Amino acid sequence: MPTIKVAWRLNQSADFTTLRTALIALSSAFALTTWSVFRSNAGGRIHFIAAIAALYFACCALGIYKYLQTANTKNNITAQNNILSIPRLFFKPYLVRFSEIKSVEKFFNANGPIAVLVGRHDKYSILIERRRFNSCDDFEDFVCFLNQAAFARQPEIKASEFLVASKEETAKSSSVISFLSLTLVASYLMLASPDFENIGQGALAYGGLTKTTLSTNQFYRLASSFFLHSTPFHLGFNILSLGIMGRYIGLIFGHVRLVVILLYSAIIGSLLSLAFSPHQIVIGASGGILGLYGAYYFVCIRHHKRLPGSLSIPIWALGLGLALQFLVDVISDGTDVSSHIGGFLSGYVYALSVCREGSTRGRTRSGRDKSGTAIVIGFAYFAGLIYFFWTYFLGYAILIT
Structure with a gap:
């Protein structure tokens, strides 16, 4: 495979959607936990609620910080030297060697492709959603590149x-x-x-x-x-x-x-x-x-x-x-x-x-x-x-x- 760098610019609004979903989930868990503790008769429940609230606000602040940090940098999927780098909002990016890829599966709904699942040998698969890309053409180009990169090296493997x-x-x-x-x-x-x-x-x-x-x-x-x-x-x-x-x-x-x-x-x-x-x-x-x-x-x-x-x-x-x-x-x-x-x-x-x-x-x-x-x-x-x-x-x- 070529060693030149290839990049696909990702849509910033997709990260905001991920952040919003995470904050809603955190808020729901915090509300349910607080209500359960408040209704109980356990001693020291006020201190317990305060600890939960501190943890909740810390997680929210960390999530917002990660989002702002990503917004100020180039958020791209890149491929260079046979390694694919896939950024994540809250964690370090995935680094995937082309030799690790064993399958590339597209998922569809009534409106067309919605995601691609990258299967890896002895590791968890990676789901990459279409909404993270700026256009459908960019997404299709990325999927085509994945297929070429993976199966040009392993033509004998037919994952399906x-x-x-x-x-x-x-x-x-x-x-x-x-x-x-x-x-x-x-x-x-x-x-x-x-x-x-x-x-x-x-x-x-x-x-x-x-x-x-x-x-x-x-x-x-x-x-x-x-x-x-x-x-x-x-x-x-x-x-x-x-x-x-x-x-x-x-x-x-x-x-x-x-x-x-x-x-x-x-x-x-x-x-x-x-x-x-x-x-x-x-x-x-x-x-x-x-x-x-x-x-x-x-x-x-x-x-x-x-x-x-x-x-x-x-x-x-x-x-x-x-x-x-x-x-x-x-x-x-x-x-x-x-x-x-x-x-x-x-x-x-x-x-x-x-x-x-x-x-x-x-x-x-x-x-x-x-x-x-x-x-x-x-x-x-x-x-x-x-x-x-x-x-x-x-x-x-x-x-x-």
């Missing part, structure tokens, strides 16, 4: 090869995730205590996974326990995790394998829980969600260079997240480690079996053969959930009469 999902497939995966999330929320609302702070004890007794599930032929509990959650936090965290990991798995493997991995891992996790867990009652979708994590972990480890930036997480960050997950599992009371380990290993092994022969694209087409498996497992789970609701509400009706 692993992105197997079409727009239709992406929509189907999103529909699956939304449907499951709504089912989890509806189940909690129907079964929670009157104050909605936790799930009702009757729901635990009728639908939780117990040590006698198999010996008493109550197989429906394998399904019903997946849809039950103990608290709003438990429910919200699992829905958030399902949304994140489900998106990745849906884009890589398709919506059919998304369902298979999720529910297959949940079953294996439940069976390991029955065998090794010290808890008498277990509920939650965590085993299945850890299965999605396990499948994604395998793909990242084995095929990291082939994943585009929109699907990749640095391997070190992925490993750290996994270590923290199981550390929290071990030190937290009431967490079923067995189902988490079983779910994670199930997803990992499933992804290994799918990916062992080569390109995922070809196998995803053949993955349509898995539709029957997904339908059977999905039907079994929802049949178990319906049977649980029938027995639960029937038992409740008998109790009140």
Whole structure:
């Protein structure tokens, strides 16, 4: 690549928008925190509010100072000596070597391109918005330069090869995730205590996974326990995790394998829980969600260079997240480690079996053969959930009469 310096002038108003958004977020957090502390009866709350206010004004002053500092200097994206420098408002600029770039992805809305995502090897991707440039032509010129700079050095890397999902497939995966999330929320609302702070004890007794599930032929509990959650936090965290990991798995493997991995891992996790867990009652979708994590972990480890930036997480960050997950599992009371380990290993092994022969694209087409498996497992789970609701509400009706 040439060693001459190339520069793209950035729009100053975009930095002002970033500053305004940051100040609004800071002000909202300050107001909510102050109101919560003010309503509490804790001693020394005035001093605590004063400390929060001092921190708030210091952060605001620092943000405004950074903005004014940027306004008085040339705010450009530059490329020189095979290094790309991308300025940031509150932090030091990104310095990206062309050899680090593994993918360049454009994002669009109804009005045209809105951003470009620069994927990097073993580092976080960088999102650069169109609004930061003075014109659309400057943005297109920058994207064209990125493609030439990155892939002239690495023509053998086709980062989009692993992105197997079409727009239709992406929509189907999103529909699956939304449907499951709504089912989890509806189940909690129907079964929670009157104050909605936790799930009702009757729901635990009728639908939780117990040590006698198999010996008493109550197989429906394998399904019903997946849809039950103990608290709003438990429910919200699992829905958030399902949304994140489900998106990745849906884009890589398709919506059919998304369902298979999720529910297959949940079953294996439940069976390991029955065998090794010290808890008498277990509920939650965590085993299945850890299965999605396990499948994604395998793909990242084995095929990291082939994943585009929109699907990749640095391997070190992925490993750290996994270590923290199981550390929290071990030190937290009431967490079923067995189902988490079983779910994670199930997803990992499933992804290994799918990916062992080569390109995922070809196998995803053949993955349509898995539709029957997904339908059977999905039907079994929802049949178990319906049977649980029938027995639960029937038992409740008998109790009140």
